[in-house]
Amino acid sequence: MMRTRPLKVALLGCGVVGSEVARIMTTHADDLAARIGAPVELAGVAVRRPSKVREGIPAELVTTDATALVKRGDIDVVVEVIGGIEPARSLITTAFEHGASVVSANKALLAQDGAALHAAAENHDADLYYEAAVAGAIPLIRPLRESLAGDKVNRVLGIVNGTTNFILDKMDSTGAGYQEALDEATALGYAEADPTADVEGFDAAAKAAILAGIAFHTRVRLDDVYREGMTEVTAADFASAREMGCTIKLLAICERAEDGGSVTARVHPAMIPLTHPLASVRGAYNAVFVESDASGQLMFYGPGAGGAPTASAVLGDLVAVCRNRLSGTTGPGESAYAALPVSGMGAVVTRYHISLDVADKPGVLAQVATVFAEHGVSIDTVRQQGKDGEASLVVVTHRASDAALGGTVEALRKLDTVRGVASIMRVEGE
Amino acid sequence: MMRTRPLKVALLGCGVVGSEVARIMTTHADDLAARIGAPVELAGVAVRRPSKVREGIPAELVTTDATALVKRGDIDVVVEVIGGIEPARSLITTAFEHGASVVSANKALLAQDGAALHAAAENHDADLYYEAAVAGAIPLIRPLRESLAGDKVNRVLGIVNGTTNFILDKMDSTGAGYQEALDEATALGYAEADPTADVEGFDAAAKAAILAGIAFHTRVRLDDVYREGMTEVTAADFASAREMGCTIKLLAICERAEDGGSVTARVHPAMIPLTHPLASVRGAYNAVFVESDASGQLMFYGPGAGGAPTASAVLGDLVAVCRNRLSGTTGPGESAYAALPVSGMGAVVTRYHISLDVADKPGVLAQVATVFAEHGVSIDTVRQQGKDGEASLVVVTHRASDAALGGTVEALRKLDTVRGVASIMRVEGE
Structure with missing residues (x-):
């Protein structure tokens, strides 16, 4: 099964995560080779400060010219752990154009330009994997994309x-x-x-x-x-x-x-x-x-962050992408077929905990309750506490839309007897 | 992307899990097709009692001849949710021989004959997936096999x-x-x-x-x-x-x-x-x-069991196997390259909580402690409780091998002052 030509990996960024990726690639080379079916070789490391000593990384692999590295043409997989939008986006796009697959830990970029990056990957028959972008080492992207692929x-x-x-x-x-x-x-x-x-x-x-x-x-x-x-x-x-x-x-x-x-x-x-x-x-x-x-x-x-845990997620992706490359295929790409509309916050339905500072006189609770009722927000519990002529009211609602709650709070603020809205907090997980 | 010829699925077993698999395949057919890239069709259901009414499953798909079903030659994926060793093992092997991939929820079979089944799958360029065999709906096999493939x-x-x-x-x-x-x-x-x-x-x-x-x-x-x-x-x-x-x-x-x-x-x-x-x-x-x-x-x-959760795991595998089939590849097979020796219980090192019934007289604790020391088992805490001439001793040890603990307990039983070993329990997760 094992072929001799190694798969070549370019590492973009050698900070907390990148250095850990390089370290594990070196110390666990035999394990990675066995799991992939071919050896995997660190072919270049793009950094901003080449003078910094990086233990375990041969100096001749280090370059400041990340663009030239991803354009080399012999790179199988580019691992992007720079973060931020640019130059990461351009480098990833260039990597796809030059035949490489990409493993990224870049949540900001994926959240902003995921669709375009996925399209670029697909156009070049390449993989774009990014388990490390969400919740560090916790396998989450893969279970959602694959294990739950038959569920809703x-x-x-x-x-x-x-x-x-x-x-x-x-x-x-x-x-x-x-x-x-x-x-x-x-x-x-x-x-x-x-x-x-x-x-x-x-x-x-x-x-x-x-x-x-x-x-x-x-x-x-x-x-x-x-x-x-x-x-x-x-x-x-x-x-x-x-x-x-x-x-x-x-x-x-x-x-x-x-x-x-x-x-x-x-x-x-x-x-x-x-x-x-x-x-x-x-x-x-x-x-x-x-x-x-x-x-x-x-x-x-x-663990949701940290060099080693994030590197573990990156390397899991690296193994998968290398395996795909060896078998001449790609993993699941973007799945956006459902194309559901994304509603704004007003449409969210949940419960609320609201603290009001109110005048300590009769009829205030009735007034407040009327405002909730007028906006269709049903009250679950109310707790009233008096203190020196002032009082606080703590209202917990049943489920209501954020829009209805917003209207309620706006109306509450206009009541003479409401001195202020001390806090509004949503109640979840029930 | 979408091709028209559907992938054909044979379902072996239609109990709690099987019927749920069939139901989801029907009610979520469009979603499954979009996620796979081709429609997926229930081509046959092998059962023991054909007369039982199975809602949503056309009668003409039901058969009692599971062997004939897996031998049909037009089946892409066999889903085995019968359980037990036979006939499941023969049916899975026959399925591979006739070109199908297999999704199984059969922990007993996988634990007993996993290596042989993996070999059969590999010989026929087929997939063998079994996420549902361990911990029901919880994605565990895939994260271990793939997400942690770069970790130890x-x-x-x-x-x-x-x-x-x-x-x-x-x-x-x-x-x-x-x-x-x-x-x-x-x-x-x-x-x-x-x-x-x-x-x-x-x-x-x-x-x-x-x-x-x-x-x-x-x-x-x-x-x-x-x-x-x-x-x-x-x-x-x-x-x-x-x-x-x-x-x-x-x-x-x-x-x-x-x-x-x-x-x-x-x-x-x-x-x-x-x-x-x-x-x-x-x-x-x-x-x-x-x-x-x-x-x-x-x-x-x-949830570690139940029809719907287990079916979710089966369907996640079904989507993966179907995707592999469409792209003419297979997923990761057995990885047993490390081939580490599997030691017996004697080699396990952990802590122990031991309750002894002892005579309530001076020197007992010293006797007991000597036995632990002679067997190299270090004591963390001892608690002594007297009751009517009898006493109990609760000993919690530091980490020791199961072999050393076993020797200790054997020696304790021989002491005149030890009336009995009431319980021995390991202490984990510290």
């Missing part, structure tokens, strides 16, 4: 960003505020110096777009994903959550509408019951719940 | 039998004894009239053999798997477990030895800490932990 996925509900989960877990377990927990995450290396992409939900939104696209066989772009960060979650929110038997997680939620005619994708902080398996996902771990017609509820759990 | 798996630790997990969960949560919990499982349909295959660990052992084989790229047969059922687990064991901050699960454990030179596979009840994710797997759910060099700890969770 209705919902994907997940913790797909380790940084924010670390922060929220810290707030939950220690009572710390957001800033304090963020500082600790930064000190421990879980958050970057500029944490915007994580805490504002951009990273999770890119992953949600990719997951929704695969789950629903429909193109979902980053712009289609409703996004709300978690910087405004407070210790008080966690106290409210606990009173409900819940905790707070930043969730990526991709749903098929109940009538099946459309889908939604969103990222926002939400309360989930402590009994839900996602509630016990600690630290920087990721976990994704998948609900399907036939298989019911599945959960995939593991 | 060191341990697979899982709850792979829903019946026993239901019984143990019931004992844990209600304090019920084994028989009472089994009766409830039977009444609710979670246990079969003859529960032997489940409660004695045969079912889990077959799955452990399959998982170990794939995880370690080594042939592991059912006979290689150490097996201990859970019929002797008592309410007292659960009380002991709780004192340790543990619960009790029937675990399938596949491990690479620390020196990497051999592997073991075993099924037995074990204590695991309540903080371990497997401890919170409730009811008839399954979950499997996978530990690898690069990806760290992954967990896969979901």
Whole structure:
């Protein structure tokens, strides 16, 4: 079975993930060869800073000219672990044009230009694999694309960003505020110096777009994903959550509408019951719940980031792509045949937890309840707490559309007796 | 892309799983066609009782002659959901000889004859897929075979039998004894009239053999798997477990030895800490932990049995096999290149919880401790409880080989002061 000409791999990027990919390719060369059916050889490594010493990577393989590397023509597989839109997009496109298949860990690029990249791969009979783009080492893309190919996925509900989960877990377990927990995450290396992409939900939104696209066989772009960060979650929110038997997680939620005619994708902080398996996902771990017609509820759990785990996902793809190349075929490409419309946030139906600061006088509850009723939002429970002439009202609703809830809140703000809307949080996973 | 000649599927068995496969093939025909790239057609259904009414299955497709069906020559894929060794084995072999690929849910057969069946598939350029054979709908075979193909798996630790997990969960949560919990499982349909295959660990052992084989790229047969059922687990064991901050699960454990030179596979009840994710797997759910060099700890969770979940796994395989057929290729076959020796139970290294009934007199603890020391088994904690001239000693050890522990227990039984060994349970997942 074993052929002698090795498959040649070009590595674009040699940071935390790339160096780990190179290391495993070297130390586990025999295993990889046995699993692929041919040896696999690192043929070039494109980096920005060639002077940096890279242990285990022969200096003659290192180049700053990534374009020339992907144009060489003898490269079988390009592994792209640079991240960001450019130059990654141009390099991947050029790689396809020169006959290579591509393994990428680039969630931002896939979420923005997945359709065009898939088309380029297909035009050149090449593979585009990207297991590492979502939830690090956790096998998720492959199970969704292949294991569930005979099932109908209705919902994907997940913790797909380790940084924010670390922060929220810290707030939950220690009572710390957001800033304090963020500082600790930064000190421990879980958050970057500029944490915007994580805490504002951009990273999770890119992953949600990719997951929704695969789950629903429909193109979902980053712009289609409703996004709300978690910087405004407070210790008080966690106290409210606990009173409900819940905790707070930043969730990526991709749903098929109940009538099946459309889908939604969103990222926002939400309360989930402590009994839900996602509630016990600690630290920087990721976990994704998948609900399907036939298989019911599945959960995939593991490290969502880090050099070695991400490299594991990259190498799994590399083995698959190399095997495909040897047998002269390609794996499953984009599946967007369902082409369902992607609805905006207004169409999302869920439950809400709303804290209002209100005047402490008779009739306020009746007024507030009337506003909810007028907007067709049914109330599940109300809790009233008085404090020095002021009072707070905590309302938990039954399922209602985000549009109806929005109208309700707008009307509530106009009531003289409502001093302010202290917080609105969605309740998921029930 | 779409070709018009449909791929023809023969279904062997039309029980709980088979009828669900047939139903989904009919109701989701358009989705399956889009995902495969060609329509897929149910060409025949082999059953034992042809007179039984099967809703949605045209009578003219039903036959009692399974052999003739797999010999037809126009069948692309045979789906085997009969179970058991014969006639399943002969039918699968005949299917390969007549040009078909096979999707099977047959754990017993795969665990006993996996190597021969894989060889038959390879000889005829056909696929043999069996995601449904382990842990029902949970994608596990594909992630292990493909997603982790670039990683080195060191341990697979899982709850792979829903019946026993239901019984143990019931004992844990209600304090019920084994028989009472089994009766409830039977009444609710979670246990079969003859529960032997489940409660004695045969079912889990077959799955452990399959998982170990794939995880370690080594042939592991059912006979290689150490097996201990859970019929002797008592309410007292659960009380002991709780004192340790543990619960009790029937675990399938596949491990690479620390020196990497051999592997073991075993099924037995074990204590695991309540903080371990497997401890919170409730009811008839399954979950499997996978530990690898690069990806760290992954967990896969979901329904481990049932018609629809198992059918989902079968159909995922069916889509993959059909796609392979259309592109004239086959998926990854058996990977047994590592060919590591499979060690017996004596080589397993773990911790132990031992309850001894002893005479309540001075010097007993010293005697007992001496026996442990003589066999090289280091004690972590000892708890002594006196009651009316009798006493009990609970010893928890550090890690030791099963052989050393066995020798220790044999020597303990010979001590005059030891009235009996009340229970020995392994402690895992720490």
